[in-house]
Amino acid sequence: MSATLFDARAAARAWRPPPLIASPGLRYAIYLGALLYAVLAVGTLEVNWTRAAEGLERGARFIAGFFPPDFVTKRFDIIEGLLESLTMTAVSTVIGVALSVPVALGAARNLAPMPIYLVCRGIIAVSRTFQEIIIAIVFVAMVGFGPLAGMLTLAFATIGFMAKLIAEDIEDIVEEQAEAIRATGASWFQLLAWGILPQVKPRLIGLSAYRLDINFREAAVLGLVGAGGIGDTLNTAFDRYEFDTAAAVLLVIIAIVLAAEYSSSWIRRKVQ
Amino acid sequence: MLLSLRGLTKRYPTGDLALKSVDLDVPAGQVMALIGPSGSGKSTLIRCVNRLVEPTGGSVMLEDTDVTRLGIGGLRRARRRMGMIFQEYALVERLTVMENVLSGRLGYVGFWASWFRRFPRKDVEEAFRLLHRVGLEHMVDKRADALSGGQRQRVGIVRALMQDPKLLLVDEPTASLDPKTSRQIMRLIVELCEERGLAAIINIHDVALAQQFARRIVGLRAGQIVFDGPATQLTPEVLTAIYGEEDWSTTIRPAEDEDAVAEPVAAR
Numbered sequence: 001m002s003a004t005l006f007d008a009r010a011a012a013r014a015w016r017p018p019p020l021i022a023s024p025g026l027r028y029a030i031y032l033g034a035l036l037y038a039v040l041a042v043g044t045l046e047v048n049w050t051r052a053a054e055g056l057e058r059g060a061r062f063i064a065g066f067f068p069p070d071f072v073t074k075r076f077d078i079i080e081g082l083l084e085s086l087t088m089t090a091v092s093t094v095i096g097v098a099l100s101v102p103v104a105l106g107a108a109r110n111l112a113p114m115p116i117y118l119v120c121r122g123i124i125a126v127s128r129t130f131q132e133i134i135i136a137i138v139f140v141a142m143v144g145f146g147p148l149a150g151m152l153t154l155a156f157a158t159i160g161f162m163a164k165l166i167a168e169d170i171e172d173i174v175e176e177q178a179e180a181i182r183a184t185g186a187s188w189f190q191l192l193a194w195g196i197l198p199q200v201k202p203r204l205i206g207l208s209a210y211r212l213d214i215n216f217r218e219a220a221v222l223g224l225v226g227a228g229g230i231g232d233t234l235n236t237a238f239d240r241y242e243f244d245t246a247a248a249v250l251l252v253i254i255a256i257v258l259a260a261e262y263s264s265s266w267i268r269r270k271v272q
Numbered sequence: 273m274l275l276s277l278r279g280l281t282k283r284y285p286t287g288d289l290a291l292k293s294v295d296l297d298v299p300a301g302q303v304m305a306l307i308g309p310s311g312s313g314k315s316t317l318i319r320c321v322n323r324l325v326e327p328t329g330g331s332v333m334l335e336d337t338d339v340t341r342l343g344i345g346g347l348r349r350a351r352r353r354m355g356m357i358f359q360e361y362a363l364v365e366r367l368t369v370m371e372n373v374l375s376g377r378l379g380y381v382g383f384w385a386s387w388f389r390r391f392p393r394k395d396v397e398e399a400f401r402l403l404h405r406v407g408l409e410h411m412v413d414k415r416a417d418a419l420s421g422g423q424r425q426r427v428g429i430v431r432a433l434m435q436d437p438k439l440l441l442v443d444e445p446t447a448s449l450d451p452k453t454s455r456q457i458m459r460l461i462v463e464l465c466e467e468r469g470l471a472a473i474i475n476i477h478d479v480a481l482a483q484q485f486a487r488r489i490v491g492l493r494a495g496q497i498v499f500d501g502p503a504t505q506l507t508p509e510v511l512t513a514i515y516g517e518e519d520w521s522t523t524i525r526p527a528e529d530e531d532a533v534a535e536p537v538a539a540r
Contacts, residue, residue: 174362174365176358176359176360176362177362177363177364177365179324179358179362180356180358180362180363180364180375180428180431181364181375181378182324182351183322183324183351183354183355183356183441184351184352184356184375184376184377184378184379184431184435185347185348185349185350185351185352185378185379185380185435186348186375186378186379186386187348187378187383189383190378190383190386193383193386193387194364194367194371194375194378194386195364198364198365198366198367199364199365199366201366202366
């Protein structure tokens with residue numbers, strides 16, 4: 001061997017970790033381009049500092065209007081909006097998750113034949129393309145103002161979210177475990193229940209909890225386009241310049257979002 | 273004849289010809305080792321028998337049914353008669369030992385009964401009996417991923433036996449195990465086959481183990497059978513025919529050395 005001729009120390013001195021972009025020309029061109037862009041972009045900004053200063057003052061007055069938050073005067077409206085939002089959240093999550101399971105099965109390449117796969121991926125794509133607000137506007141136009149539109153919106157959005165992530169989880173299962181179940185003479189549904197479900201169950205439960213949390217946050221926003229819930233209450237409060245009530249609504253939303261977030265992350269930790 | 277393969281051929285969609293018209297007969301109660309280099313088609317062969325892999329040609333006769341011609345229901349019934357044991361155990365890791373064992377009965381119970389884990393009492397009884405036989409009756413409610421490799425493989429064996437099979441398809445049962453556990457597992461499989469009169473096709477790449485535990489050895493190379501004979505006829509020439517040129521003098525052991533070789537390993 002050439003072990004005697006090979007100078008490992010010189011080789012170690014000369015060795016450098018390979019750069020992210022191999023070609024030096026391209027590398028420096030990209031750095032330079034990014035710098036140039038940043039300089040030009042900052043140059044095009046026109047900041048009217050006097051207006052900004054005035055805006056600060058107005059903003060301060062606006063925020064001062066929030067204090068003290070008024071939970072009492074409109075308490076029935078707040079409670080009604082809140083219950084509506086919570087109902088919307090729970091119902092839409094249950095319906096959305098239930099509908100997302102068959103779509104997820106169809107969208108998993110290792111379970112579904114090509115035509116079904118394409119249809120289910122199509123459903124997911126449509127559901128994920130549009131932001132909830134846009135879907136809500138469509139549903140409000142279809143079924144009228146109120147929480148039904150919000151519920152439909154959230155259920156529809158839940159399908160895309162859950163089905164995509166569950167389908168990915170199904171595609172990532174340990175194939176041998178499913179194979180072993182098939183080899184026992186299990187039927188297709190038994191394969192799902194014994195070979196696939198145990199492997200995706202933690203993810204299914206965790207994502208459902210996470211989606212419940214997302215759906216509550218979305219439910220609060222959807223009221224702004226007339227789809228019911230606490231967002232409606234908030235919108236009305238702003239329209240009437242009742243900033244103290246608006247502040248109370250915001251605090252209630254923050255409290256519930258925090259509670260939902262903590263409980264959903266707790267559930268996700270527990271099911272691993 | 274329990275199992276007869278005739279002209280069994282498998283060509284993967286990639287164009288690779290994994291099995292080239294394999295003919296093989298396995299009588300009832302015979303434990304047979306299938307040896308051959310990686311990629312020679314051992315795994316494909318046993319998966320074609322229970323159609324986890326669809327053969328592209330030939331026939332698989334299990335007693336008097338042609339497995340390759342069965343519909344969904346017929347295939348389920350045929351698979352019940354063939355237990356399978358896997359290299360990486362292939363237990364459903366988030367299910368308990370008992371659930372994994374009972375999954376061997378899925379071919380016999382309906383969906384809702386299996387969903388609610390309501391298996392016939394005698395199935396559960398049989399599960400306990402077999403778990404006791406392999407020394408795991410105290411582990412029934414442990415999750416499968418809490419077990420050691422040797423324990424998992426014993427659960428895998430019990431699951432296969434729960435099917436009440438005539439034939440065991442065993443795919444590299446010892447590849448993930450240490451030498452001592454490997455011997456224990458092989459011994460267990462062979463003993464259980466004798467007790468219950470089961471035939472077995474055991475894929476194995478450890479030639480010494482194959483020789484020690486199986487009387488009949490079949491050598492597969494590039495999808496074709498190149499050797500079929502008793503373990504005692506496994507000569508360096510035969511191994512060269514199966515695996516290619518290598519120094520085989522230390523691989524093959526005279527039959528009388530078998531236990532002398534296994535014991536020091538077990539005693540360690």
